[in-house]
Amino acid sequence: MKEHTSVAEMSELGRLILLGAPLGNPADASARFREVLATADVVAAEDTRRLARLARDLDVSVPGRIVSYFEGNEERRTPELAEVLTAGYTVALVTDGGMPSVSDPGYRLVRAALDVGVPVTAAPGPSAVTTALALSGLPSDRFCFEGFLPRSPGGRRSRLRALAAEERTLVFFEAPHRIAGALADLSAIFGADRPAALCRELTKTYEEIVRRPLGELAEWAADGDPRGEITVVVGGAPHTAPERPDDDTLRAAVAAREAAGMSRRDAISEVATDHGLRRRDVYTVVHS
Structure with missing residues (x-):
């Protein structure tokens, strides 16, 4: 597996560009998104009809070959697109909205491109x-x-x-x-x-x-x-502090570490860390 490509090799290989597509408002499309659509040799789209509507809304002509690339044909089409990339062509990948491969088609093609040494980049954009x-x-x-x-x-x-x-x-x-x-x-x-x-x-x-x-x-x-x-x-689960062990348990924990060869200072520090307590509190218990 090869994930680094030299400058010389890049001139012979194609390039995969992931396009961050608008979630709904076409005005969110970046200038680079428009440029890649207008220049890519192949545009692989999750829904070719939605891509056509978006291109019209953006007043962008897509001269490259447009192919469908969705969950149902992703496994079959990935090797075909990998061959296009190794032949030296630029492939743009666009989904119905957001970044490709984030709960959308794309991971397989990115992995396939990297496996054959094709450079992968992105025109970042909206993310739901x-x-x-x-x-x-x-x-x-x-x-x-x-x-x-x-x-x-x-x-x-x-x-x-x-x-x-x-x-x-x-x-x-x-x-x-x-x-x-x-x-x-x-x-x-x-x-x-x-x-x-x-x-x-x-x-x-x-x-x-x-x-x-x-x-x-x-x-x-x-x-x-x-x-x-x-x-x-x-929202995440509320943080709950660990239950504080009783004093006898703390003393026993420190004593066990001392018996294993640890200094009292280090034993107190470790027990305090394990139970989320302040070192001085464990020190007080051990010396009381």
Whole structure:
């Protein structure tokens, strides 16, 4: 496997460019997005009809060959596009919105290009993940993107139980016909009071951000009929300090480390770190 390409080799190989497509508002397309569409030899699009509409909205002509590249044909078409790249052509990859390979087609082609030494770059653009996160009003310094939850109710609940203690803000994608069930399970497993935001149709005419605790959000979705592309942002689990061991347990822990050859000073420091305590508190207990 080769992931470094020399300048000389780049002149003989093509290039794969990932295009960050507008989520809904064509005006969000960057100048570089337009330039790549107008110059790429091949444009691989998740939906060729949507690409055609977007190009018209942007008043951009796409002279390159347009091919479909979506979940149903991704495995078959990837080797074909890899051959195009190794023949020296530029391939642009665009999805229906956001960055390719982020819960959208693209990973296989990126991996295939890297495996044959073809350089991969991007024209960065909109992302539903970071847009929803920023608009949610929830902590964004640390977050975890989980993509789409499993389709089956049992699989979905199993995944959520595994995430219930995650302290980072969580971001999910969900389909409209599954959102009510997903929110009901989120509320039941994470707790009805956990803060959350449902972001619908981002950047589009009917953009809607609903910020409520999970219990209220689940009721809102059950009573209504949310449509369009949905991103759900959920606050992380509250941090709970570990239970403080009793004094005898702390003394025994320090004594065990001393017996193993550790100095008392180091033993106290390690026990304090293990239990989330201040060193001086453990010192006081040991010397009392």
